[in-house]
Amino acid sequence: MLFILLVKNRVKQTKKLIAEVDKLKAKMPKGVRIVSHYWTLGRYDDVVLVEAPNEKAIMKVALTVSDIAATETLVAIPRDEAIKLLE
Numbered sequence: 001m002l003f004i005l006l007v008k009n010r011v012k013q014t015k016k017l018i019a020e021v022d023k024l025k026a027k028m029p030k031g032v033r034i035v036s037h038y039w040t041l042g043r044y045d046d047v048v049l050v051e052a053p054n055e056k057a058i059m060k061v062a063l064t065v066s067d068i069a070a071t072e073t074l075v076a077i078p079r080d081e082a083i084k085l086l087e
Contacts, residue, residue: 002035002076003058007046007069017068029060045069049076 011017025034035049046069052058055075062071 001052001054001058002078003050003052004074004076005046005048005050005058005062006044006072006074007048007065008043008071009045009069011068013045021065021068024064029057032057032061044072 028034029052031053033051035051037048038046040047050058050061052061058073062073065071
């Protein structure tokens with residue numbers, strides 16, 4: 001399953017914080033993989049596309065970073081698969 005995490009940082013980004021986040025990325029739960037990660041301008045500070053086996057796995061990720069970031073999680077369905085649902 002694909003998930004989009006919209007991230008709003010709770011603390012100022014520093015090189016030390018980035019190093020901590022990198023350590024958290026290295027300790028992702030089994031089956032969880034970051035597909036892409038972007039820093040953004042606007043309402044959210046980061047957008048992260050994550051592949052995970054289920055909602056529980058992605059919730060574990062969100063809880064892991066809850067001290068440093070607030071997240072909003074969206075389930076992502078590839079366009080071609082969504083179009084098939086219309087048939």
